[in-house]
Amino acid sequence: MVYLTRRERFSAAHRLMQPGLSDAENSEMYGPCSNPNWHGHNYELWVTIKGEVKPEYGYVVDLKQVSNLIREKVIDKLDHKNINLEVDFMQDRIASTENLAIAIWEQLESAISKLGVTLHKVRIQETENNSVEYFGEQ
Amino acid sequence: MVYLTRRERFSAAHRLMQPGLSDAENSEMYGPCSNPNWHGHNYELWVTIKGEVKPEYGYVVDLKQVSNLIREKVIDKLDHKNINLEVDFMQDRIASTENLAIAIWEQLESAISKLGVTLHKVRIQETENNSVEYFGEQ
Amino acid sequence: MVYLTRRERFSAAHRLMQPGLSDAENSEMYGPCSNPNWHGHNYELWVTIKGEVKPEYGYVVDLKQVSNLIREKVIDKLDHKNINLEVDFMQDRIASTENLAIAIWEQLESAISKLGVTLHKVRIQETENNSVEYFGEQ
């Protein structure tokens, strides 16, 4: 059983806000992270997959396939986008890094299992000081 | 003569666009960097100062003063902001990293010379692959 | 269940030594790490917290509160200090990275649980080659 991690990156705008609150109330709750004019980040995404090494190939899974899948289902929808306004899988969710990690897990889990391996972890780094990990645990 | 560099960081939203063009025309010119819904980055800023070491202090300049000055004049105006809409010193400029470096130079130059040292370089890293340097050269 | 990690940094002096041994004996045991005139490091500290995402806020816990708590209970006591001589929670412990990780865990555990989340891991990087992790396991 080996764990394989692929990093991808995206740059996006977002804002923390609760839909039912005013800008002033959101500002009180989230501070500058709720700026109504948006702000943004260079997000780094690490997707970890686990599986057995296929003896005839020497790998757990073709990393090119994994990378393509992450790009198609996640990066193309997030890169140079507004997470609150434009990302289908983030609708009806507060645009936090926590929710982003959970949503990316949901985007990837079944597609990755179709490659014969198991999604193990989604990790997102929002800044050099803040990051989040999700293992699919309820 | 010693060169001293201080790094500060800010996260902001922006968009490349020419005011006189439509969204479609801007999109053709700048690609996804012109998304009308914005995107954003974790910008890293390096400010380099040059001066002689003051023998009685052992330093070129009190780095705390430099850091406070950069925060007051630059970071507080950029961090968690929309560069196009909210940053006074970027009004009437396209919100590119090049223009940002020039504008930050203009914000800092005279204030830094009042500390008895010379602003040497402003460097901005927009992503891990792209960065810009400005030395005040016309 | 999401894991949230906050990085903080501190620069400190320390020395590996057993109180009952002479400088020569400590030097034999620990090598240059036991220099009686001290040496120091830029330590990086990662504190990982786990908890459920609060649906109304979109976050596990307000990261600002976590950062303030780490600064108050850990960083302010360690930064620009001598770990052997000046850090109350390191008295009667050898000033190793292992013991530092355990002591920081003890400093943070109950305060973090009062925020309604669980301390999961304390990680300290002493140099780019050496790091330590503690999960509160006996």
Add this chain to the structure above:
Amino acid sequence: MVYLTRRERFSAAHRLMQPGLSDAENSEMYGPCSNPNWHGHNYELWVTIKGEVKPEYGYVVDLKQVSNLIREKVIDKLDHKNINLEVDFMQDRIASTENLAIAIWEQLESAISKLGVTLHKVRIQETENNSVEYFGEQ
């Protein structure tokens, strides 16, 4: 119980290939990673060990001993070498990062247990985007 990680580095050439296949067939399977003229990487290796802190020493294990052991059993055999042609413990294995992690685990496990601690994880980073972890799980 504390986890201690040591990083070491090596630069090596390799090629992904199945011995029974032609160059053309290998190229179809592995793409440029199977270039018959080789390519190479700066590999980074993280070895994680777990154990209890020895109260009289303040450490889990003498890190110098661990580093020497990793260098003797792993780095000296891999650094500035061709993984396919010259590394004894990689004979009869496809020279993938996955197989390298497993083989390094096998090289280190019993030697590390003789130091009175337990090998917990071998992690190899092949590029800044790709890495592999192995915990000795079957």
Add this chain to the structure above:
Amino acid sequence: MVYLTRRERFSAAHRLMQPGLSDAENSEMYGPCSNPNWHGHNYELWVTIKGEVKPEYGYVVDLKQVSNLIREKVIDKLDHKNINLEVDFMQDRIASTENLAIAIWEQLESAISKLGVTLHKVRIQETENNSVEYFGEQ
């Protein structure tokens, strides 16, 4: 006048050797860097361009064009290749980082000047400890 830097990466095999010397003589001169079975690196390449900011566009040059040009003329020829055997612009040169920087400068200089900007610097990082810069100075 603004300086713009683009980073690209390539992984390649190489060997330091003088064509007229035996393997033993080359080994005496270059040590393990001359291993006849090759070794390799993850090279990082920074290309710095200088020019004036075009006021109507806000940039010095379209970075996408620069990146495409570097990929076409440099990266595609080096990535997953053997520098000694397969790279046309390194024929008749010892495969050192110094010569690589000079050769990449020669590959890029006129093509970049056709974009209306000036090539300022080629920087190559071979390992985290070793790097080389070339400014086209004779």
Add this chain to the structure above:
Amino acid sequence: MVYLTRRERFSAAHRLMQPGLSDAENSEMYGPCSNPNWHGHNYELWVTIKGEVKPEYGYVVDLKQVSNLIREKVIDKLDHKNINLEVDFMQDRIASTENLAIAIWEQLESAISKLGVTLHKVRIQETENNSVEYFGEQ
């Protein structure tokens, strides 16, 4: 003319202080950097050398010689030491990063010129936010 940079690292304790002042006066001037019980850093040192590529060797200078020279003249005297108390070339100087860069330049300049190349720059990074460069300019 090519510029070659070698990175080396050292971990040391230091304190900013003027010998003629009391601890209270030094504390007022330098803040926590003047803690009488010391603090410390993981310093990173980049030494840049310039010279012509020797056509028969392919390099500017044998990097191993440069690394050995830096270790002998600089790193061995600084690593795991107290800069104020134990480093001969820092006696009678305030232990600032600026003075350290100048002193390292003086330690290296003539020895490097004996290798037939020219010392171009000494760069020291004290923390991830603060660094200093010295080019031997008066």
